Amino acid sequence: MPLRLERQENVSGLRLALAPLLALVFTLIVGAIMFVVLGHDPIRAFGIYFVGPLLDPYTLQELVVKAGPLLMIGTGLAFCYRANRWNIGAEGQYVAGAVVGSWLALVTHGTDAGPWVLPAMLVMGALGGALWGLIPAFLRVRFGSSEILTSLMLVYVAQLGLDYLVRGPWKDPDGFNFPQSVTFDANAVMPLLMDEGRLHGGIILALVAVVVATFVLGRTLVGYSIEIGGSAPRAAAFAGFDERRVTYGVFAVSGALAGLAGIIEVAGPIGNLQPSISPGYGFTAIIAAMLGRLHPVGIVVASLVLALTYIGGEAAQISMRLPFDVTRVFQGTLLIAILAADVMVRYRVRRVEGTSHA
Amino acid sequence: MAENVPANALPASLLEAVGLTKRFGALLANDHVSLAIRAGETHALLGENGAGKSTLVKMMCGLLQPDSGELLYDGAPIVFPDPATSRARGVGVVFQHFALFDALTVVENVALGLAGHEPLATLAARIEDCVHRYGLSVEPYRRVGELSVGERQRVEIVRCLLGNPRVLILDEPTSVLTPDESESLFRTVDLLTGEGRAVLFISHKLDEVRRLCHRATVLRGGKFIAEVDPKTETASSLARLMVGAEVPRTPRSVTHALGEPRLLVNKLNVAGDGSRGSALHDIHLEIRAGEIVGIAGVAGNGQTTLFEALSGEKPVVDQEAIIIDKVAAGGLGPTERRALKAGFVPEERLGHAAAPDMRLSDNVLLTTHGDGEIVRLGIIRRSALLARFQEIVKRFDVRFGGKDPKARRLSGGNLQKFVIGREVLREPVLIVVDQPTWGVDAAAAAFIRTTLRQKAAEGCAVLVISQDLDELLEFTDRIAVMSEGRLTAPVPVAETSREAIGLAMGGAQAAGEGTHAA
Ligand SMILES: Nc1ncnc2c1ncn2[C@@H]1O[C@H](COP(=O)(O)OP(=O)(O)OP(=O)(O)O)[C@@H](O)[C@H]1O
Ligand SMILES: [Mg+2]
Numbered sequence: 001m002p003l004r005l006e007r008q009e010n011v012s013g014l015r016l017a018l019a020p021l022l023a024l025v026f027t028l029i030v031g032a033i034m035f036v037v038l039g040h041d042p043i044r045a046f047g048i049y050f051v052g053p054l055l056d057p058y059t060l061q062e063l064v065v066k067a068g069p070l071l072m073i074g075t076g077l078a079f080c081y082r083a084n085r086w087n088i089g090a091e092g093q094y095v096a097g098a099v100v101g102s103w104l105a106l107v108t109h110g111t112d113a114g115p116w117v118l119p120a121m122l123v124m125g126a127l128g129g130a131l132w133g134l135i136p137a138f139l140r141v142r143f144g145s146s147e148i149l150t151s152l153m154l155v156y157v158a159q160l161g162l163d164y165l166v167r168g169p170w171k172d173p174d175g176f177n178f179p180q181s182v183t184f185d186a187n188a189v190m191p192l193l194m195d196e197g198r199l200h201g202g203i204i205l206a207l208v209a210v211v212v213a214t215f216v217l218g219r220t221l222v223g224y225s226i227e228i229g230g231s232a233p234r235a236a237a238f239a240g241f242d243e244r245r246v247t248y249g250v251f252a253v254s255g256a257l258a259g260l261a262g263i264i265e266v267a268g269p270i271g272n273l274q275p276s277i278s279p280g281y282g283f284t285a286i287i288a289a290m291l292g293r294l295h296p297v298g299i300v301v302a303s304l305v306l307a308l309t310y311i312g313g314e315a316a317q318i319s320m321r322l323p324f325d326v327t328r329v330f331q332g333t334l335l336i337a338i339l340a341a342d343v344m345v346r347y348r349v350r351r352v353e354g355t356s357h358a
Numbered sequence: 359m360a361e362n363v364p365a366n367a368l369p370a371s372l373l374e375a376v377g378l379t380k381r382f383g384a385l386l387a388n389d390h391v392s393l394a395i396r397a398g399e400t401h402a403l404l405g406e407n408g409a410g411k412s413t414l415v416k417m418m419c420g421l422l423q424p425d426s427g428e429l430l431y432d433g434a435p436i437v438f439p440d441p442a443t444s445r446a447r448g449v450g451v452v453f454q455h456f457a458l459f460d461a462l463t464v465v466e467n468v469a470l471g472l473a474g475h476e477p478l479a480t481l482a483a484r485i486e487d488c489v490h491r492y493g494l495s496v497e498p499y500r501r502v503g504e505l506s507v508g509e510r511q512r513v514e515i516v517r518c519l520l521g522n523p524r525v526l527i528l529d530e531p532t533s534v535l536t537p538d539e540s541e542s543l544f545r546t547v548d549l550l551t552g553e554g555r556a557v558l559f560i561s562h563k564l565d566e567v568r569r570l571c572h573r574a575t576v577l578r579g580g581k582f583i584a585e586v587d588p589k590t591e592t593a594s595s596l597a598r599l600m601v602g603a604e605v606p607r608t609p610r611s612v613t614h615a616l617g618e619p620r621l622l623v624n625k626l627n628v629a630g631d632g633s634r635g636s637a638l639h640d641i642h643l644e645i646r647a648g649e650i651v652g653i654a655g656v657a658g659n660g661q662t663t664l665f666e667a668l669s670g671e672k673p674v675v676d677q678e679a680i681i682i683d684k685v686a687a688g689g690l691g692p693t694e695r696r697a698l699k700a701g702f703v704p705e706e707r708l709g710h711a712a713a714p715d716m717r718l719s720d721n722v723l724l725t726t727h728g729d730g731e732i733v734r735l736g737i738i739r740r741s742a743l744l745a746r747f748q749e750i751v752k753r754f755d756v757r758f759g760g761k762d763p764k765a766r767r768l769s770g771g772n773l774q775k776f777v778i779g780r781e782v783l784r785e786p787v788l789i790v791v792d793q794p795t796w797g798v799d800a801a802a803a804a805f806i807r808t809t810l811r812q813k814a815a816e817g818c819a820v821l822v823i824s825q826d827l828d829e830l831l832e833f834t835d836r837i838a839v840m841s842e843g844r845l846t847a848p849v850p851v852a853e854t855s856r857e858a859i860g861l862a863m864g865g866a867q868a869a870g871e872g873t874h875a876a
Contacts, residue, residue, distance in 0.1 A: 221727055221736050224720070232713035237671050238704060239724045240693030 015345045020291050020298075022344075023337035024305070030333045040320060048319055049312030059311055061197040065269060066310045069094070069261040069278075071296075071303035072206040073285035075213045076257030078294040079250040082217065084230035087251060089136065089151030090258040091282025092158035093129040097259020098266045099162055100128025102273045105188035106170060106181060117187045121263055122205075129259015130252045132158060137251035141244045147251075155282070163275050170273060180274035190268035202264035209257055210296040217296070226250060258282060279310060280328075287335045306331065369396045371433070372556045373449060373525045378417050378427035380410075382767075385759030387413040389580045390427065395525055395556040400547055402567045402588055403560045404600050405577035406799045407771025408757045411560050412454050414577070415529050418558075419444040419451045446473060450523030452514045454530050454560075454770050454797060455708055460503035467502055468517045481520075488516045493542025504636065507705045507793065508534040508657020508825050515543065526550060527558040530770070532566060533796050534705070536656050536825045536863065537856075544570050562771075562799045564593035576600055597800050617647030620788045620819035621700075622681035626674065628667055630843070637843045638663055643821075647787065650810060650820040651848050652834035654827055654859050660843035661823045662705070665792045668821075669702040670695045683787055693728045701725070701786035703777055705793040705823075707770075711777040714766040718758070718776065719747040721765050725780055746783065754779030755802070770797035778806055782813060789813060792823045807833045827859060839863055 031049075032042040053059040073090045080087040101121040108117050136151040163179070172182045190200040217223035225241040226249075233243060266277055288306050292298030313327030371394035380388040388410045395401050403411050416422040418429060420438025429436050431447065438444040441451065458467050465482045472481075482498035489495045494512045502510065511534045518526065526547075532540040547557050547570060561567055567574060567588050574588040576599045584599055591599075623643040630637025638660050645651050655661060666672035667680070670692040674680060677688040682698045692702070702725075704710045712721045722743055727733045732742045750756065754775040758768050765773060774797055781789060794810065795803035811833060814820050823840075824830050830837050836848035839862040846862060 219738055219740075221723075221733050221738060224723055224727070224738065228713050228716065228724070231715045232709055234706075234710050235713040235724060238669065238692060238702075238710055239727065240670070240691050240696070242691070 016293075019341040019345050020293065020302070020338060023291070023334060023341040026337040026341070027330060027334045030337075031330060034326070034329065038322070040322075045316065045320065045322075048315050050308060052315055053308060053311040058197055059315075061194070061199045062311055063304065063307045064203055065198050065200070066307035067300075067303040068203045068206045069265055069281045070285050070288045070306055071300050072202075072209055072261040072264075073254075073258045073282060074288035074292060074299040074303055075206075075209050075296050076254030077285055077289040078213065078217065078292075078296060078299060079226060079253045081289060082230050082294050083226045083246055083250045084233075085137075085140075085247055085250050086148045087133065087136065087151050087254050088148050088286065089133070089153075089155045089282070090254065090285055091278060091280065092151070092155035093132045093255040093258035094262035094265075094278055094282045095155075095158040095162050096132035096255075096262070097125035097129035098262035098273065098277055099158075099165065100259070101125030101263030102170075102181065102184075102266055105184045105267065106273075108188065109182055109185055112185075113187065115187055117185075118190070118267065121188060121267060122260060125263025126256040126260040129262060130256040132259065133251040133255020134248060137248050141247055159275075162273070162277070166273055166275055172272075178274075181272045183272045184267060188267060189271060190264060198269050200264075200268040202261075202268050205260065205264065207300075209260075210300055213296045222249070258285075284310075284331055287331055287338070290335065290338050306334075309334075368394075369398050371396045372431070373418060373558075374430040374433075375414065375418055376428050376430060378414060378424045378429075380413050380417060380422060381425055382759050386580050387759070388417070388424075389582075391577065391580070391582050392427075393558075393575050393582075395527075395558050396573075397554045397556050398551050399572040400551055400557040400559055400570055402571035402574035403558060403577065404564075404567065404574055404596060406600055407775070407797075407802055408769040409577040409600070410580040411577060412529055412769060413580075415451060415453075415527055415558070415560070419449055419527065421451075421453075445471070445521060445523075448522075448524035449527065450518040450521050450525070451527040452511075452518050452529060452531055456510050456514050458502045458510060458513060461501070463499050463501055464496060464505075464513050465498040467513065468498075468520060471517050472521060484520060485516060488519070492516065492519060492546045494539060504631070506657045506662040507796070508536075508539075511535060511657075512539070519546065523555070525556050525558070529560045530562070530797050531559075532561055532563060534657060534793060534825050537827050537860065538863075539656070539825075540566065562797070562803065564588075564596050564800065567596070568593065578602060600799070601801055616649055617817055618684075619644050619646050619681075620683055621645040621668075621790075621821065623668075624679055624681065625676070626664075626667060626679040627676075628663055628672065628674065630663070636660070636663055638667065639843045641845045643838065643845060643848070645788070645819040645821055647817045647819050648814055649836065650814050650822060650834045652830035652837045653821070653823045653840050653845065654830055654837055655825070655840035655863055657825055659841045661792065661840055663843070664840070664845075665702070665704060665790065665823060668790050669704070696725060696728050696784075696786075698788075699784075699786050700788040700790070701781035701784055703781050703789070703791040703794065705796060707773045707777050707796075708766065712765040712773060715764055717762045718756075718765055718768070719744060719762050721776070722747050722750065722780060726784060729784060750776060750779040750783055753783070755805070771799055771802055774798050775802055775806070778809070782809055786813075786818060788819045788821075790821045790823075793826075794822055794824065795826070795829060803829075827856060831856065831859075 035042040035045040053063060073094065077087060077090060101124045104117060104121045104124055132154060135154060136147040139145045139150050140147045166181055167179045170181045172180055190202055193199045193201065225246055228239060229236040229241055229243060229246045237243065266273055270277055284306050288299050288302040291302035309327050309330045313324055316322040316326060317324055374394040376392050377390045378388050379390055391414055405411050417424045420440045420443055465478050465485060468485060469478060469481055485496055485498040494516055496512050496516050511531060515531055531543060551557055559571055571588050573585060575585050576583040578600060588596065623641050626638055626641040628638040663672065667674050670690055674688040677686045679688045681687060682695060682700050685698055687695055687698060708714050723732065732739055732746060756772050756776045758772055778794060795806055798806060810820050822834060831851060834851060836850050837854060837859060838848035839846045839859055841863060
């Protein structure tokens with residue numbers, strides 16, 4: 001007897017809101033099984049992973065530092081996903097923004113150019129990310145190619161480009177042949193917010209982005225045109241919204257925010273350009289966007305949860321000698337669980353009698 | 359009572375609903391409704407918009423599960439977990455809102471609905487055959503996405519008939535068919551009942567019901583009101599049962615002077631994609647302030663393309679081909695045309711005129727965002743939006759459960775009232791409406807026609823595209839006929855007749871079939 005998924009007519013808002021929680025619970029169960037299989041006490045592991053970081057002021061700060069790029073990128077992705085445009089390449093746009101913004105830091109290096117350098121770097125980073133994001137948008141509008149594939153493939157192009165730059169023309173001549181650029185001057189790094197720790201101004205920009213995005217998506221005609229373009233394209237055309245403009249718009253916004261996150265990270269906690277400037281923020285932000293129900297405020301919460309898996313992963317690496325891949329497993333499980341929970345609340349499983357059909 | 363039918367009386371009931379109840383939140387859509395569809399009979403289901411007809415049908419085929427009550431099939435209790443099961447057991451349903459895949463061709467859609475694996479080519483031949491057998495022409499290899507509503511309706515009916523059902527349920531099949539097509543459908547229905555099958559027929563056209571049906575069940579507000587013999591009732595007595603009050607007729611044209619030309623269509627040509635009705639040839643049309651012009655014709659002869667060319671969704675090369683209120687509008691998009699105070703209502707309300715998964719209030723924005731009142735400086739003024747929403751709901755008597763449901767949740771007729779009201783309240787000087795009363799009950803249809811008449815009297819120009827010839831004859835001033843992408847010159851209603859227009863439409867159709875066979 002074959003099984004079939006059937007769309008349910010009435011899905012209450014409550015059930016939709018519960019879906020992410022369900023996904024979290026499921027992820028924890030899978031995590032517990034994984035720890036047992038790896039030969040660890042799951043209670044202790046969870047303590048180190050998810051409770052420990054919350055008890056220490058330093059790691060709390062780190063949590064926010066890690067959540068910053070996630071929520072900035074995730075907020076941008078919400079624009080794309082609401083419009084039914086699947087930008088999977090935020091990681092590439094992040095790298096592109098980091099590279100373009102860093103260029104300014106490198107050419108002004110040692111010139112004592114003045115306080116305009118950092119703001120200009122941020123603008124250039126956003127532009128760089130936006131341009132990188134516009135490539136899949138253009139390919140989709142012009143040739144109808146799938147933005148899922150093109151945006152993803154451009155991630156590798158960007159990463160290899162970065163690799164080339166820091167091993168070649170932008171390599172620090174006094175860097176003992178390490179693949180990295182010179183350390184940025186003081187006027188090219190993000191200001192710190194506290195005397196101790198790494199908390200920097202990026203989080204403020206991220207929160208501004210959240211507030212602006214909440215307003216734009218919820219209260220303006222632009223947000224409306226994005227939403228309707230995603231849910232009913234024919235009605236959107238009838239309303240007079242140009243599908244192509246929406247496509248370019250959402251890719252530009254999400255690319256810009258990813259690029260901004262990239263340059264902030266480089267000019268902030270990292271301090272110079274090097275091959276590994278991201279622990280997969282651009283991909284993890286996809287999970288943040290989905291877990292946050294494509295709502296900026298939800299994405300803030302989701303980003304904190306995901307940041308916790310990063311921090312916990314680092315702690316577990318140190319005190320339990322667990323590989324960092326465990327964190328990846330957590331994040332991956334979470335994404336699958338969210339998608340599955342979504343299907344479970346919106347659809348029901350049915351047994352079908354007789355022959356197969358639509 | 360279903361188990362042992364008294365020897366003297368009624369024919370055996372094939373499918374029977376006993377005390378079905380369905381609740382959507384606070385709204386009781388069906389309240390202990392019972393109904394028996396009997397072998398050899400055509401049974402009518404009547405009721406106002408939102409009375410609960412479609413809900414009852416959905417429960418009878420397993421698309422919805424009743425909260426209480428049961429179904430009897432051949433006298434024995436049965437539960438249909440889903441429509442596929444009921445279809446396999448011989449219950450065929452043509453739903454009010456179609457369930458076709460836009461991206462697939464007609465024959466592929468039909469194949470998906472049928473059990474077994476039949477080669478597409480033989481299936482296509484069977485579909486072509488339907489022109490002769492059922493009088494419903496369907497082109498098997500067209501993509502459904504390109505078809506107009508009337509054509510999709512034909513596809514749905516043909517698909518259902520090919521499944522060879524014992525019980526056939528038709529939810530408002532005739533509202534987008536021409537009189538000729540409806541006639542053929544009725545002959546088919548008679549044929550089926552003659553073979554001892556049973557038919558449940560939903561329609562707002564009471565004359566049809568009186569001619570075709572042996573028995574009629576009337577619903578009002580989700581409750582069973584009466585079972586009557588429609589042949590012994592009059593259309594107005596049926597309407598009284600449905601509404602609980604008298605139904606007004608559209609007043610014959612309010613006399614008024616004609617004003618400026620509001621819409622000029624001048625040598626409008628649109629290149630097609632090769633399928634019938636996708637191209638427009640040399641269209642000329644003038645509509646002046648104060649008049650209503652109707653366009654009659656079999657669906658799929660270019661009406662959809664014409665509508666999209668007028669609304670600005672389909673690009674028109676020649677600027678001067680469309681002139682709205684003295685402004686050359688050929689190159690303008692929908693928003694710019696609305697800024698010229700033009701209003702458009704497409705035939706397909708779910709997905710085209712309204713976004714199904716958006717709240718009804720948000721659907722107000724769809725056509726009003728450029729008017730400067732609800733959206734200012736790009737910011738949505740929620741209070742103005744809600745005020746307009748309430749006004750539409752109140753003035754056009756849009757009924758629904760809950761405060762602000764998704765558009766998808768409204769009954770067909772109520773959504774239609776909403777999209778018409780949305781346009782009328784924008785105070786346009788030109789309204790183009792495709793199928794203004796599709797699926798609307800008698801009272802609401804009369805209200806919509808009266809409203810359009812009133813707009814005309816206030817100096818608005820109105821263009822109505824409709825397959826319903828009676829409607830056009832009832833309330834338009836001039837009628838043109840569309841066939842094969844060409845438009846005849848409009849003639850005053852007083853100087854033409856049903857027959858003359860039917861001939862213009864039918865002649866073209868016959869010619870079309872000729873080329874088909876060749
Ligand atoms: N899935 C749903 N969720 C909530 N309310 C619903 C749903 N489906 C229908 N309704 C409500 O139930 C009522 C009856 O709807 P139904 O579609 O059965 O009416 P109908 O008699 O077919 O009307 P029409 O002639 O306009 O097609 C309406 O008020 C409608 O808004
Ligand atoms: Mg209905």
